[in-house]
Amino acid sequence: MANIRFNALKELNTRTFKTPTPPAAAISEYFGELSFGLDKMKTALAPETFKKVEENIRKGKKIDKEMADAIAVAAKSWAMSKGITHYTHWFQPLTGGTAEKHDAFFNPQKGIEEFKGSALIQQEPDASSFPNGGIRSTFEARGYTAWDPSSPMFIMGGTLCIPTIFISYTGEALDNKSPLLRAMEAVDKASVKVCKLFDRNVSRVTASLGCEQEYFVIDRALFKARPDLVMSNRTLFGHSPARGQQLDDHYFGSIPTRVYNFMREFEIECLRLGIPVSTRHNEVAPSQFEVAPIFEEINVANDHNQLMMDVMDRVAAKHDLAVLFHEKPFAGLNGTGKHNNWSLITDTGVNLFQPRTSARENLLFLTFFVNTIKAVYDNADLLRASIASAGNDHRLGANEAPPAIISVFIGSQLTAVLDELEKNGNVQVEKGENLYMKLGIDKIPSIILDNTDRNRTSPFAFTGNKFEFRAVGGQANVGVPMSVLNLIVADQLNKFTSDVEKETKKGTEKRLAIINVLRSYIKDSKSVRFEGDGYSDEWVKEAEKRGLSNVKDTPRALDAYLTDEVVKMYERNDVLTKVEIEARHEILLENYVMNIQIESRVMGDLVNNHIIPTAIAYQNKLLTNAKGLAEIGVDNSGVKRTIEELSRFINEAKKGVDNMLEERKRLNKIEDLREKAIGYCDDVKMKYFDDIRYAVDKLELIVDDEDWPLVKYREMLFLR
Known part of the structure; x- marks a missing residue:
């Protein structure tokens, strides 16, 4: 029982319940306490300034520099009162997730904490490694994040997070928020x-x-x-x-x-x-x-x-x-x-x-x-x-x-x-x-x-x-x-x-x-x-x-x-724009190819390095058993049938993985991204995934439970 599966099950048995303690009895007492929205701005800004800010946010108008400076000072003071030392522009690149780069309020040259309206409104992160769909070359790293005042700032993980859009140097949207706001x-x-x-x-x-x-x-x-x-x-x-x-x-x-x-x-x-x-x-x-x-x-x-x-x-x-x-x-x-x-x-x-x-x-x-x-x-x-x-x-x-x-x-x-x-x-x-x-x-x-x-x-x-x-x-x-x-x-x-x-x-x-x-x-x-x-x-x-x-x-x-x-x-x-649409189309195709590539590689690794060695080891145990039974004249036909089943599904899994690898090599030479994506769909996923899985899942039913290396469905779904 030394394999990773049983080590995980053993660790599961050590778990203890962690009961959370709410910060207050009533939700109304702590709701939004880590969010810097209009309610907090109202108390932090001068009445006339707040009135302008509220109207501009409600009507979707631009926040001018004077208003931005006032909001930045208020947001910094509020964040620092909660022990926050850094801020970040929090944006949604075309990876499907979120991204952030943290900067300190502290200015070592002046020896003080500061946060200007210009830093609130715009930043210039290194954007070279985010998906861009050919809009710009890798060496053209410049991209801008721009504050979205319609979405409240918030504190997450010890950092003041500022929701922003993300655009290229030439103005094309490189995120999922920009088109949503436009729509x-x-x-x-x-x-x-x-x-x-x-x-x-x-x-x-x-x-x-x-x-x-x-x-x-x-x-x-x-x-x-x-x-x-x-x-x-x-x-x-x-x-x-x-x-x-x-x-x-x-x-x-x-x-x-x-x-x-x-x-x-x-x-x-x-x-x-x-x-x-x-x-x-x-x-x-x-x-x-x-x-x-x-x-x-x-x-x-x-x-x-x-x-x-x-x-x-x-x-x-x-x-x-x-x-x-x-x-x-x-x-x-x-x-x-x-x-x-x-x-x-x-x-x-x-x-x-x-x-x-x-x-x-x-x-x-x-x-x-x-x-x-x-x-x-x-x-x-x-x-x-x-x-x-x-x-x-x-x-x-x-x-x-x-x-x-x-x-x-x-x-x-x-x-x-x-x-x-x-x-x-x-x-x-x-x-x-x-x-x-x-x-x-x-x-x-x-x-x-x-x-x-x-x-x-x-x-x-x-x-x-x-x-x-x-x-x-x-x-x-x-x-x-x-x-x-x-x-x-x-x-x-x-x-x-x-x-x-x-x-x-x-x-x-x-x-x-x-x-x-x-x-x-x-x-x-x-x-x-x-x-x-x-x-x-x-x-x-x-x-x-x-x-x-x-x-x-x-x-x-x-x-x-x-x-x-x-x-x-x-x-x-x-x-x-047409350029932005074509870029997104390319990114989505590329993402699809990479997902199927990753899955097929993981399949190959699991089959070759985990499943087949385990099945062969169990098969060797059965061969010893079958040989021993035959030597004393006991019927070993049941064991032999199990050995034959093991051989069949080991061969099917191995053949499927080997052929899938060759198919990947062929597809990786294709330059047209759509053609490659369709190839990965039809000639990798559809052609091999189910058959390889069928063979492995059959082996799971045959191999001794104490030898099987992967945590089973019944364990993941029912053991807590």
Whole structure:
């Protein structure tokens, strides 16, 4: 029992519970204490200065040098009062994670601590090693981070962190925050124009997001004893345990004590940072859990999700646990998603996706509702591209994850409303008649919030007062799919405004013009609406009949970014330039290739250096046993069959790994990145991964349990 697996299991048995102590009895007493937002600025700045700062942040205007100097002094004083000596521009490069470079407040030349507005607003980190997609050469290292005042500063790990965008020397966006901010501005402008058709008082529309984060938790020693988890974030081998999630006993069950203590501590730290976490529970698979925050403005919600994952990692280590965000860390079990609950809110306090009791207000609701469906229908391939990754390819279409087919679920009641509006759209309305009644718009029930069911198989579902984009992967930066969603809705709303204007110029009354346009959109986008089981084979066939795409792998899904229509849409809405889009496409392809390369290398290492030597050693034991049985005249046929099985699966694993290595060598000579990515998908992953895994998993069932080197599924998932 000297192998790494049993050493890890032995270490697991030494664990003790670590019970966290909240800084105060009531959450309200410590919520946001490590966050420097408007509430802290209000007390730290002069009233007139704060008034200007608040207005500029609310309207998205530039913070001038005088205001920046005042904020910098206040932020430094606040941070130093908490023992902080350094600050950093915290940004989100195209790696999918976050980055930071720490600088001290202390100026040794002056012998004092200082923090100027210029340092708050902009920094110049060495940017040479971040992904850039060919925008600049490696020797052109200059890149700039610029403060995003709409997202609060915060203290993390003893450092004042300042959320920023990251751009190249020539101004191209090299991060995931910049396009999100631009897309938010685009949907704001487009939404306001539409809202003014109904209410002239609306001057701003904010996109909001509630991001449900799923994750697995396993013991840290067991995690470290799995080289595949350490190197590729998922288990490349492992036979399914006898008991998985089939009993449905884990979902919403009692939270294990050790995990509960971890949850409590990371929630406390999140709340101190101003992250409004509110929900925790067991998810479907054993050792899978979920945390969900209250809705926030979408840019802040994205920052908070990135920060929350960092907090979870740090706190997990204190509890000798490891958090897994990968979309498919365990084969055959529920995947890990990041459900994005998205809505649009006016500055007059109206949720534009909330059905109302007033028929007039419901026409406003239907306008945004139908335009969103139309946007998804017209841009389904782009939405699919926005959630494409090597990890998410393993998840989509299996074990309670939506399929790669983008469809919209709206529920039976709203389906009936749209069908009636489509059918009765050309009704003649006499003076004094109730237009809304004749169209059926007044029939939208106020209780629809409770009656709209959740379709767990739908990638994009309406859930009462919001749309839930369920296809986003567990380790994704949500700024990417949310940039796309806000962009396509903004573009569609602009088309809607133009189409209504064309109708009114013909002399059509405004309400009828709106209804006529909506009716045409309902007809055009009907095929994207689906109320059934997205997991079924029947839906795959039906979707093909409807002309809906089913792009199952990332390299081909990413093609959607480069179509002329998509590039023009990005450019006319000032979200990304063609150069920036092409750079992102290249980075995503390169990331895919590297992920499959890493997984295949880890597979080869495990098979050649761990699995086969262990299997051969066990086989030698059996050969000795078989020989001994034969010598005393005892039937050894059962042992011989086991030896033959071992030989078969050893040979299959070895042959698969050797052939996979040769295929990698061939593919690495290909210069075209798309061709190489497709090759790694088709000729490495699809051709060899499953077969090699099958052989190894069979060996796991045959080799003596005390000899097997890898921590098993039953141990990772059930031992805490």
